[in-house]
Amino acid sequence: MIGQYIRGSAIAAALFAVGMGAASANTVKIAYLEGLSGPFANVGEVGLRHLQFAADRINAKGGVLGQKIEVIPFDTKTSPQEAQLVFKQLVDQGIRYMMQGNGSAVAIALSEALGKHNSREPEKTVLYMNYGAVDPSLTNDKCNFYHFRFDADVDMKMQALTTYMAQQKDITKVYLINQDYAFGQSVAKAGRAMLTKKRPDIQIVGDDLHPLGKIKDFAPYVAKIKASGADAVISGNWGNDIALLIKAAKDAGLKAKFYTYYAGGLGTPPVIGEAGVGNLKQVTVFHSNIGGSGAAAEVEAYRKRFPDSKDDFYWTTIMTAVDMLTRAMEQTKSTDPTKVALAMENMKATQVTGEAYMRPENHQLVQPIFVSTFSKANGKDVKFDVERTGFGFQTDARIEAKDTVLPTTCKFQRPKG
């Protein structure tokens, strides 16, 4: 325990030194809070490269209001407790903007800490851009005025996914396997409820929750899925949890189709390869082959900047977040988070996937959602492969922004602008 404490504070000290050293007076600082060590470190690094990419693009055009954007990474170890400590640090350093997206448990903890801080110190408010933590409660009962979500939430995605699944007549038995925390539990709950409503004839033959980031061998779970006779599996797993699940399924020769949230996230496509063609599906707000010149240009620009085969463009949500943030700053001629937040509400965005807008009732970005299937790259509609595997995603269904809106229970207090 002592060791852990010493180790923790050593890292904190190192990060603090980096933060202090790099921070210069006239920049807009965005703190990037993510697990940069531990089982999800790889996922954290992917997001960081995207944010850096977005910030560099703004800076190349002269920054915002004459100031450069500066990205300052903090390691949360994907732990809610750790993240709250990190939040105190960034407040102490006077950072007013933060971004996070991996792990809804972390997001909920941060949103709570943020709410308390902002109500205590209205002069020093902090704005939170959430690019990927999709537990519905963040924009419903636990919503917060200073929290903006740029990814579609679990229910919006599940709505799209189950509508698509309901049309697949070959599905008879469905297995749910998810990570045992806020997000995974939401996926399981939404999946069960929506699927049984849309296709009462489908049987739910399994509903597993496994510890987050701790399972290194999914073979026992795959044996269980196999025994259940499922022909479709729904999983919200991300990071290594999806890559290892898919790997175990492939090793055991499991024939079921996988309906996932994050199979297109980096790490999984190289694991499955040929075996995933036609069998691996995902529901996302973006994939490289959605079509349109904007999307293609974005993917190519990103690949030029990060040529390593492990890197690929994934988070449009980070691009939209940075774009909206800078436009709101220019519109209000201010870098004060409260003014910027009021400007961001109801703001329209033209992102590469199509028209999108920030919903003022709960600060959820409303945008098109795609269901896509892992396919062989063919230079035409599957132009881009993922991680240079020769395989990419092909759109099965596109759900327009207006059809993704769901009711919300969010009631937050607006500050006076």
Next chain:
Amino acid sequence: MEFFLVTLLNSLSYGLLLFMLSSGLTLIFSMMGVLNFAHASFYMLGAYFAFQTSQAIGFWPALVVAPIAVAALGAITERYGLRTVHKYGHVAELLFTFGLAYIIEEIVHLIWGRAPVEYKIPAVLDFSAFSIFSTQYPAYRVFMMLVSVGMLIALYFALTRTRIGLIIQASLTHPDMVESLGHNVPRVFMTVFAGGAALAGLAGVIGGNAFVTEPGMAASVGTIVFVVVVFGGMGSLAGAFVASLVIGAVQTFSVGFDYSLLNLFALLGIETSADSAWYDLWKVTISQAGPVLPYILMVLMLIFRPKGLMGTREG
């Protein structure tokens, strides 16, 4: 039936890997009286060394080179670390290995980064060996089992049939007598420590690519290995073997059981609903509780039989 057989094989391959790790730990403990907290770190180093060497010269040379490299590190650790602090007693030795585990982890961070590295199963072993009904069984798992069993047999013969094995066994119980017979007991200690580290390293080589090679792998497997050693009885190789298989089976099979205490209540005729007191606790299924079960077993063992399954010492 299909589920049972596949899971049995999975639990065997996992259990054997656990044994490869715990055998070294238990040998070192019985000889030197030191619980080596850095043991799982040698497992991690084995995986990282194998990753590095397999990128340079391929997997098969790595299978030999990586454990030898780990053994060399183990020898150095014993000769220049443990032996130096030995005179300050067991607490100093314990703290030394404890600190070493952190140092190794930080060194791994510095060299290989905090994210998992791509240490992949060699292409020649990446196919399915056979099918049980309709489930394919990956060849690499068979290979893992073969390596583990091969090591088990080699270890058995080395300890019981060779001269050095006899000296090691004698040094376990009567170090002073062995020394007065003219054997270099400190060197025997060093050999055992290096050998134990090599076994952990070998486990890392074959476990690192079957699972994930990341800086957290030492911590995630370290606690389980202690459970195995305590459960099997400190210092007992046979105990460690049985315990490895039992813990492997408990962890693997528990996934398949979706029963919770609610089912038990229903059997007993006690009615429960979502409003009942402690409902969230009762509804936890065995499969969800799986990761905790080995620790529960360990606690029960310590309560009812503190010396472990086949241990000889009390407490």
